[in-house]
Amino acid sequence: MMTMAARANPELGAAIAAADLVIPDGAGVVWALARQGIRVRRSPGIELARQLLEYGARHGWRVALVGASPQVMELLRQRLLAEIPGLDLAFTIHGYQDPELWPGLEEQLRAARPDLVLVALGVPRQETWIQRLHQGQPGLWMGVGGSFDVWSGTKERAPVWMGRLQIEWLYRLIQEPSRWRRMLALPAFAWAVLRG
């Protein structure tokens, strides 16, 4: 779905093209690459992000979390601090701030100079936001989509068997039926890949 969104939205496409690392999060991208003779293993972003938090906690990284609802962010802080010993949450803000508060919060974030910044503001906002804010900053900045909702216990990840059958999208659709419109991107993507 991000691939199709990036085709329609040049700003998102540019942010992805400029990224230091783009990981194959979805089954569709793995399949499309395989058709071009490029074999990659699917790497769900939520798992990489969790590993970065755990690695960071062991190495004294200062971590910032940006996004998700106020309730999710509160639960998330408690859970992560309980589950990951040594985690240094230097800066956390939810993703539904008053528009006039954002510039000040962004300034505080940059001044905190975190080593790891995980951003859950939804696609494409998280990618374009990172692209704008990480300029001239140290650290690793990563868009994490719905990961905070899952880690806080607010939403469930699809069961492993659904992942194996490559129907995780169906699980997300059942949890959030309002996603159906966005999911029309899936057949459009398949068609674009098959047409080369």
Ligand code: UDP
């Ligand atoms: N989100 C946010 N602010 C917004 C829109 C979304 O903090 O203005 C959060 C939302 O609460 C969720 C995450 O961004 O935790 C991902 O949202 P969603 O699943 O809708 O986006 P997707 O990654 O599927 O595009």
